[in-house]
Each structure stands twice: as C-alpha cells, then as structure tokens.
Amino acid sequence: MFDAHAHLQDKRLAGREREIESLVLASGISGVCTCGTAPDDWADVEALPACYTFPVYRAFGVHPWYAGALPNEWDETLKDFLLRHPDAAVGEIGLDGIRSTPPADSQYGVFERQLDLAVELNRPVVLHGAKVWGLLLDRLAPYAGKLRGFLLHGFGASRELLQRFLDLGAYVSFGGAVTHPRCVRAREALLAVPDDRLLLETDAPDFFPDDGLPLTPDLNRVNHPANLASVLRHAAELRGIDASTLEAQTEQNARTFFGATSTKND
C-alpha cells in the first residue's frame, strides 16, 4: 500500500513517530508521500525521512489556505528545496473554496507560479481543489500538456468534471471520504476512475476513516498512514474487486506518478 497524500510533518503528529512507525510497519505500507503546505513547514518535510524507516517521499508547495501571506521570494525558497531534492513533487497546491480567505486573486497567482516551477523542473504536482474543482480545471488546463503529471487529491465533484480532468491526463486519489456513506460524490467518482489512474491516500492527520485504527486514546480522531488499510478495504468493496488486486494496482500507479523506485530513505 502506498499512501499518496499525508502531512506527517503536522504538529498533531509530533512526538508520535514511534507509535506511527510501528503501526505503519505492521500495516504493510510501502511508501508515504508527505506534502508541505507553507514555507514554514518545508524544513520539517525535508527532515522527515530521517524520522522513519519506511520510505517517505516529499512534496513541497504552498497550500491555497496559506497563499495570502507569503514572505518575499517564497518562490525562490521553494525552488531551492525542490532543487535540493530531485525526487520531490510540487504540492500541496491548488485552489480552495472551503475557506473565505485568502481571496481568489492571490490564490491564482501563487498556484500558477508553482505550476510554472513544476513545468520548469519537470516535477509531478499534487492538487487541492476542494469545492472549486471547476475553477481548478480552468486554471490547470493550459498547463496540463506541459506538466509531467498531476494528481487530484481528495476528489469530490461530478462525474462530468472528473472526465474532463481524466481527458487531460489526471491521476486521482481517494481517502477517508470513500469510507463514509454520506460522501456520495467521492464514492461515485471512485467508480469512474480507470484502474491505471487510481491512487489511495489518508490525508493524515485529517479525514479519519469510518473504521480506522486510533492512535493512543487522547488522539483517537487523529489520522495516520496505517489507516490506508481501511480506505483500501472500502475502495475495493465499492469497486467490486479483490483488495490485494487494488493494492497492487494503486501502488504501481503511485510509483509511476511519483517516480518512486526506492524502498528506503536517502
């Protein structure tokens, strides 16, 4: 199993590394992509692989929630991190419709600057488009043919919109939403993604799955990558296939998308 989207650098997981490590090793996870969200967590993302024995792949980027208050030359700093790590992706980047700030204008500029960097450095891109997937499609489309690859994380919009993204070459990853019966759109979209474009994720420490395994009791709704087993179980049941088949397919897709070949940290 490969967790295509998590935030292991999140402060809610700090000090829990040993517990997470043992759960992850017991669950058979073969890789986790940990996504940066803002300049002030990039150094933590950079340091993460040293905290774990399972393979951790890195993505550096500015999440749209943090696009409104960036230091000068943030993009040069981002480029430095990416150049230091030739196997890192650009993410988590995109557009957001959940929060009312920052305004769309600053989100667009920061998003497009990062897409330019992904093209320039030939890196895969991990995308956030919550509640504004249509806007994201419009802004992404001019870049789609130039990008090495892009992944829609936590997708939850219509089948029509999904098909337009797929036509542009999208990979799509699904997480805890598919374990919750009320998340109808995510569950419907899960059924419409071709076998060779599908990935699975936890988005840890968020989106605790319906029947996930808790960390120690005081953190029982804090998600972790070992709960990918729950996402896999539900996704396989919904798609009507064997869990081991889906596991192998989604792991292969993740390795293709991220260019992830190693089985240990550098």
Ligand SMILES: [Zn+2]
């Ligand atoms: Zn995320």
